Amino acid sequence: MTTIDPHEPAADQPPTARGRPAAEPLLPAASTGTRATRVLGIATILAMAWLVAFGLGFSPADRDQRESVRILYVHVPTIWIAYLAFVVTAVSSALYLLGRQRSLGWDRLAGASAEIGVVFVAVTLAVGAMWGRLTWGVFWQWDARLTTTALLFVTYVGYLAVRRLGGSHQQRARRSAVLGLIAVVEIPLVHFSVKLWRSLHQQPTVFDTDGDVDMDGLMLFSLLVGVVAFSLLYVWLVMHRTRAMAMEDLLEDRGLDAALAARRAEAAPAGRDA
């Protein structure tokens, strides 16, 4: 089974022309799965099972929030992983722009990571809404963290929209890389302004509205299990997604080859009349 290396230089890289082998099948590989992803996948399932065991079973209920605190074991890791995903996007965007080669692998990594990051943020917001409803009876609060998360979500949805604007792979890559770096400038600005803003409105409540629950021992451990499990999930998803993107790009290139051949065939019988 052939594997796709996300860092393989894609067919449309400048400046040299690439010789194309004579007859290639239109679909590259059978799947994006490899030994590595299989191992990772199994590890992820095991970690998730571990999380379920500890999160739902072994860890104690919270003094104040009782069973609903267990949602935190999902809610907190997802937002941490989302931040990680966006940092990866920013770093690979920078690596794409700085590299002599302008390897498209970095661009695909940036895009895949952003997609998964957006999904994780959406999960965070949804789960957080559930938790808020259970704990305080409200789906949403305008605290600093939630507000920043919501803005983060929309910002990267915008990034994904720009990725779909079209053009050649290199054009998409350059545009997205620049935007990825701009998004990273936006995030601290948003974070600080929202934090400053909400600090003016500190509500005195029994529960810390920022969602930090006093955790100790087993609860903290369960949280860490959650982080591990979701990190594995993230890596597994990113690997599959980057490979799928590489295949999509390859497909487009093959499509281009086919289109080129068709266009050249147009010209051949057209003759030499001046």
Next chain:
Amino acid sequence: MSPWRIARLVAAKDLRIERRSRVVTSQVLPFAGITMVIFAFALDANQRILEQVAPGLVWLATMFSLLVLVQRSFAVETADGALDAMRVAGVDARAIYLGKAIGLGVQLLVLEVLLLAAAVILYGETIRVEGLVLLVTTLISATCGLAAVGTLYGGLAAGFKGRETLLPLLTLPAVAPVLIGATRAVEAALGTAGAVVSDGWPWVGLLIVFAVAFGVGGSLAFGPLIDE
């Protein structure tokens, strides 16, 4: 040709076009005014509430008008392929960015002043003397930030179909800090809900940081983003 001179040329060109065509004065400013009026409809013309939220409404109207202004600014360029022509001419992209941002900023500033006047008239706000310096500083620093973001994303969206919907999606989350900071600063300047003038200065600091960050980032990013 230094980039500064070219930026001045571009800004002067944009303002001259506006002076001739009067699109902003005859369409965008009335649009902004109308939003201030319909805000009152939505809030049931409750005088107490309007007075309290007036600073927020001013900046809200500014945000929406920003989108329209940016669209207009780049519609002028794409109508006859002028932006392409500038790229072909090898005009320094940073200079184009700066020039268009300045042109946009000037128009934005005029708009904001008029919106403040509308708030005074329609919502019963009063401008107190001790808050005047804060008010002016807020207007200028917020405008710089808004112009920087608007020009950057306007340039990106200008070349593509679906630009009208892409621009708000990119711009509004990015200018959220300006909305937050400028509103708080204006509240402090006007004394809304008992705010004191000194409360506003930290927010001006935030606005300045924002303007610098996007001004620098934008001038670097503009070139790659408008290029094919």
Next chain:
Amino acid sequence: MSPGTPPAAPVVALVDVVAVLGAFPALAGASLRVEPGEILLLRGANGAGKTTLLRLCAGLVPVARGSGAVLGFDLATQRAEIRPLVGLLGHQNGLYADLTVGENVRFWGATVGASDEEIRAAMERLDVADRLADVPVRTLSAGQRRRTALAALVARRARLWLLDEPHAGLDAVGRDELDATLRQAAASGATIVIASHELERAGSLATRVADVVAGQVREGRP
């Protein structure tokens, strides 16, 4: 050229260039060589790729495959250096409709630092000075707009002129004037590439002809 002089570098040298618009290969392997001082006519049906070829030479469209150089600068890595030296007149004129002819030409000239005399001279050569100088472009005819755009090209001192259907929309007088301007430009050292359907007229103007068929270029006989 005397036998002792080394051959001048080509103004345009493309080798099997592929350029894409989205997923479509607008240029599917174009090879072209343009020598200095030539007036080259590109013939071809609509959709053959003439416009993309011109835009590529102007440095606007990236090279997807193949290689090329314009005025000695590599198209893959040095597009920014190519652009100031090249003038492209596409289907659009690149003018600001609300400004006058004079303001437009002055703006474009000023972006390359042209002096007032050069700008004035450019406008006079294209006969858009005097009468038309203070007229808003919005009110001009297609031919007059073309001339204004060409004046901007002259004011920018472009060494390579890339003209896409320059005769379109001009009346007979306008076309004669355009031809005269182009001959004059070639005489003063500019190299001109014209994509046109006006085979007779452009044919008499051109020193050489090339056919663009389905995204490829081949030399043809006039």
